[in-house]
Amino acid sequence: MAVKFVGDSYDFPCANRQENYGDDINIYVVWDHHLIYCAPNAYRLPPGMKFRDFLEQVFAPDYPQHPDTAGVDWDQGVWQLENEPWQPDLDKSFTENGIAHNSFIRVTTPGLEGMHGVGN
Amino acid sequence: MADKPRRLNLNQKYQLMTRGLDWETTYQSMDDVFPYDKYEGIKIKDWDKWQDPFRLTMDAYWKYQAEKERKLYAILDSFAQNNSQLNISDARYMNAVKIWMQGVTPLEYAAFRGYAMLGRGFRGAGARVACQFQSIDEMRHYQTQMHAFSHYNKFFNGFRQYSRIRDRAWYLSIPKSYFEDAVTAGPFELITAISFSFEYVLTNLLFMPFVSGAAYNGDMATTTFGFSAQSDESRHMTLGLEVIKFMLEQHEDNLPIVQRWLDKWFWRGYRLLGLVGTMMDYMLPKKVMSWRQAWEIYWEESGMALFNDLSRYGLRPPKYHEVATKEKYRITHEFWSTIYQFSHATALYTWIPTNEELDWFSAEYGELFDTVYRPRYEYWAELHKNGERFFQKRLPVVCNVCQIPIFHTMPDDPLMNCCLVTEYKGTKHQMCSQGCKDIFDHEPEKYCQAYIPPQQIYQGNCGGATLEAYKEWLHIKEEETGEYYGSEDHRMWEEWKAQAAGTAVASA
Amino acid sequence: MAENVFIALQNNPDARPIIEAIVDDNPAAVVNDSPGMVKIDCPKRLVIRRRTVEEKIGGEFNLQDIHLTLISLAGNIEEDDDEFVLHWNI
Numbered sequence: 001m002a003v004k005f006v007g008d009s010y011d012f013p014c015a016n017r018q019e020n021y022g023d024d025i026n027i028y029v030v031w032d033h034h035l036i037y038c039a040p041n042a043y044r045l046p047p048g049m050k051f052r053d054f055l056e057q058v059f060a061p062d063y064p065q066h067p068d069t070a071g072v073d074w075d076q077g078v079w080q081l082e083n084e085p086w087q088p089d090l091d092k093s094f095t096e097n098g099i100a101h102n103s104f105i106r107v108t109t110p111g112l113e114g115m116h117g118v119g120n
Numbered sequence: 121m122a123d124k125p126r127r128l129n130l131n132q133k134y135q136l137m138t139r140g141l142d143w144e145t146t147y148q149s150m151d152d153v154f155p156y157d158k159y160e161g162i163k164i165k166d167w168d169k170w171q172d173p174f175r176l177t178m179d180a181y182w183k184y185q186a187e188k189e190r191k192l193y194a195i196l197d198s199f200a201q202n203n204s205q206l207n208i209s210d211a212r213y214m215n216a217v218k219i220w221m222q223g224v225t226p227l228e229y230a231a232f233r234g235y236a237m238l239g240r241g242f243r244g245a246g247a248r249v250a251c252q253f254q255s256i257d258e259m260r261h262y263q264t265q266m267h268a269f270s271h272y273n274k275f276f277n278g279f280r281q282y283s284r285i286r287d288r289a290w291y292l293s294i295p296k297s298y299f300e301d302a303v304t305a306g307p308f309e310l311i312t313a314i315s316f317s318f319e320y321v322l323t324n325l326l327f328m329p330f331v332s333g334a335a336y337n338g339d340m341a342t343t344t345f346g347f348s349a350q351s352d353e354s355r356h357m358t359l360g361l362e363v364i365k366f367m368l369e370q371h372e373d374n375l376p377i378v379q380r381w382l383d384k385w386f387w388r389g390y391r392l393l394g395l396v397g398t399m400m401d402y403m404l405p406k407k408v409m410s411w412r413q414a415w416e417i418y419w420e421e422s423g424m425a426l427f428n429d430l431s432r433y434g435l436r437p438p439k440y441h442e443v444a445t446k447e448k449y450r451i452t453h454e455f456w457s458t459i460y461q462f463s464h465a466t467a468l469y470t471w472i473p474t475n476e477e478l479d480w481f482s483a484e485y486g487e488l489f490d491t492v493y494r495p496r497y498e499y500w501a502e503l504h505k506n507g508e509r510f511f512q513k514r515l516p517v518v519c520n521v522c523q524i525p526i527f528h529t530m531p532d533d534p535l536m537n538c539c540l541v542t543e544y545k546g547t548k549h550q551m552c553s554q555g556c557k558d559i560f561d562h563e564p565e566k567y568c569q570a571y572i573p574p575q576q577i578y579q580g581n582c583g584g585a586t587l588e589a590y591k592e593w594l595h596i597k598e599e600e601t602g603e604y605y606g607s608e609d610h611r612m613w614e615e616w617k618a619q620a621a622g623t624a625v626a627s628a
Numbered sequence: 629m630a631e632n633v634f635i636a637l638q639n640n641p642d643a644r645p646i647i648e649a650i651v652d653d654n655p656a657a658v659v660n661d662s663p664g665m666v667k668i669d670c671p672k673r674l675v676i677r678r679r680t681v682e683e684k685i686g687g688e689f690n691l692q693d694i695h696l697t698l699i700s701l702a703g704n705i706e707e708d709d710d711e712f713v714l715h716w717n718i
Contacts, residue, residue: 003563004160004306014547014568016520016575026578028517028550030537036496038458038527039516040539040550044578044585062514065503082541082548102548104517104541116495119535130692130709173705174692184695191696324700328636328665331699335664343664347638350699358705408663422702425631429704429716 018101023047025101027094029059032108033119034066040104051097052090068112080106134175139168142245154243160306162378163371167244170366173358181253185260188348192264195344200271206620209337209405211276211613212604215468216330216403217269217342218278222467223295223395224326225265226286228349230299232258234310241307250359251311257352264348268341276609277600278467288582288594290518290525290573291395291459291466297523297570298392302385304566308367309381315360317385317438321426323353324418326396329409336406361426368433375434380562386438387555391522398455401481402473410484415448440555443531449485450534453493458527460500461512465587467596469604472501488534509603513587515574520549521556521567528552544568632669633703633714635676639666643697645684646676653677665699674703676712 003010018025025047030040041062045054055074063069079086082104088097099105114120128136145153157164198204208214235255242248273279286292302313331346364382367374397411409417419441427437456470463470473481478497481489500510516525517539530538531553540551544564551557560567576582583593591601599608635650637643643666650657650668657670668674681689691712703714 003565006156006159010565012565012569014545014549015570016549016568016572017545017547020579026575028539030517030539032536035492035529035535035537036457036461036499036510037512038454038461039525040537041514042517042574042578043514065508065510083539100548102550104539104548104550106539115499116491118492118495120492120496120499130707173707174695175707176692180692184692187696324702328662328667328700332662332664347664347699351638351695351697354698354700355695357700361704421632422634425633425716425718426702428631428718432717 016102021101025094025099025103027099027101027103027105029105029107031059031063032106033114034063034068035114035118036066036120037063040106045094047095047099047101048093050091050093051088051099054094055090066115068109068114072109072112074107074109076111077107077109130175133177134172137177137179138172138246138249150243154241156241157243157307160308160377162308162367162374164244164367165370167242167247169369170244170246171362172246172250173362174355176250176253176355178249185256185352188351189260189264192344192348193267196264196268196271196341199268199341199344204338204340205272205275206616207338207340211609212469212471213337213339213403213405214272214276214609215278215470215604216334216399217272217339218276218468219395219399219403220342221265221269221279222282222285222289223292225262225269226282226292227295227299228258228262228265230296230303231314232256232262234299234303234314237303238307238311247363254315254352254356254359257349257356261345261349261352264345268345271341275612277597277607278469278609281467281595285467285594285596289466289596291462293523293571293573294395295392298388301388301566308363308377311360311363312367312378312381313385313388315356316364317360317382318389319353320357320360321386321419321423322389322393323357324422325393325411325414327353328418329414330396330400330404333400333404333406333408336408337404364430364435365433368430368435379435382435383439384559384562387440387444387553387559388522390444391519391524391552391556394451394455394524398452398459401452402456405477407477407480410481411452412448412484415445420445439558440553443553443555446531447528449488450492450529453481453485453489454527454529457493457496458516458525461510462516462525464511464602465591465594465596467594467600469600469602469607469609471604472497472504492534504603504605511602515577515587517550518572518574519552519556520570520572521551521559523570523572524552526550526552631672631716631718633672633674633701633716634667634669635674635701635714636665636667636699637694638697638699639664640697642693645681645689646694646697648684649680650674650676653680667700670714672718673713673715675714678710 021044024044027043028040060069079088232255235251239248239252239255269279302310327350331343334342367378401411460470478494503510518525526539528538530536540557542549542557542561551560577590578585583589604610647666654670654674657668660667678689678691701714703716706713
């Protein structure tokens, strides 16, 4: 333990642990090269949700003012989980895809790489 | 002018009024009386080696502070009597003052508390006296700022409930968590964090160009309290440098501890100052200096001179300072883009800079601005013109250390968000940068407890799980948020200007 | 890059004799004007001498009075009744 403390112990639970979300999990997702939306998005969702349903019904609608949104095809996505290359099955659930509480997902969509040639 | 005989010189007076008024305890052990100044591992052999180069003593302190207060309040009173809020450059400027009141002024109060603890905590009398002065200074800053802002509160939105939003608003958790991190550390880390890393190394970037900018934008109230506070600040900075030298001269074992603190608090301070840089670049209609230029003068020049000087103790410049320097071309634009799209959940207004201002940015920031941020702003301006003002409705991922939404991009790729992951006690945590990740990984026991606004919102602890419910919980009213153009502040400003023009025509 | 120390003072009548004294006593000093303040850079060492300030104001001056107009500084400080020195040890 690196933290220096006064007293006999220093032990606290993580404020963002899964049990604080009931049966749900938090997941964090960013559509790279669409930087007019400044940061990865945060979601609280049931772990049994189908990944495709999330992408089409929850995630894409969070980019309503981007011209790439209308034509996006998530099957063409190139994916990372926890910053490592990863191939999800869109028709399976978060859990079946190995997505857990506080997972971080990145996706790029070749051909739809933002505006102005710089990923805006 | 012959020196008067029999008057104590500066050094004699200092010795008598610090060391001379101190004593070694006998009924209780010194370790019991000062129980907190050893557990961090800092070894002090001789507290008497502590020197305040200003040799300030209580009698002189009261004299100078009284004089500063007299001058300050005379100006603030005349500012209010003459309705000088009419003389600011533009009502957009007031948003810088709002950020100051919401984010910076509460830090003065936090510093007052922190230094009151230090003024009791160190067993060396010289250190205690200097910290007691600083504690009183910080309370003074808090009070004078509140007094100055109370006048603006009569006319402008965004000032009325700073204490509630200070504890609740996502963007104010950035400065709040910074200070709470410092005051929950031990006394030596606290004084290193605030007196050295923040005040010596970084506050020049806040008080010098920004307060000078306030003067340039016609805000005599802020200029006056700002420079009055800064006159105390230069004493605090000096204390900061002395603390570092004192620790390093006392024992060689202190070096790695101090170096780690400098690494940590440089990075935390730098992340916090991104907000200030944004205020400087975007909220001052009349520009004094860009963030880039201020970074070059106050970090790359002065900061490096300082660390060259300190290298004789074996200290090196703080880790990741090169990353901060790489980010000087982007940090304020990324931050403004973030505040712009989330300003519907702040007690601030935001806007797209005027064409003239965009040209200034192009000149100051060059190619990256022209290729990335300018077209982004032009796109948003177009949306706004079409009645579709751009706002982000989804909560962002926030860094578990600096508490800033993870808008930061990778050190060598300004077109890609940087989001690093670390796991502790089976829970993953996200960080914006290697600098913040190192801080977490060194003390995960501490940072795993962080109160991160989007996480708390989703847990249902902030009024509800949506942005709308959250805003209600903040008590932020619709008319004090979002777009500047068309806002109440904007309309009032336009009316004032029209009245002033009408008066001028009538008297011509 | 020059290893500058600096001192910044408010741009007001109390500070003016101090600024003039600095310029007289530090030939390498560079004075930068900014709204409301003056920043003076000087390579490695800058001195403020009480007697020079006293000559400028034609009366007594206590060096600690610079606290009333001081905004910021960079450098190690040595102060006694006669001189206020900023320096880097390099």
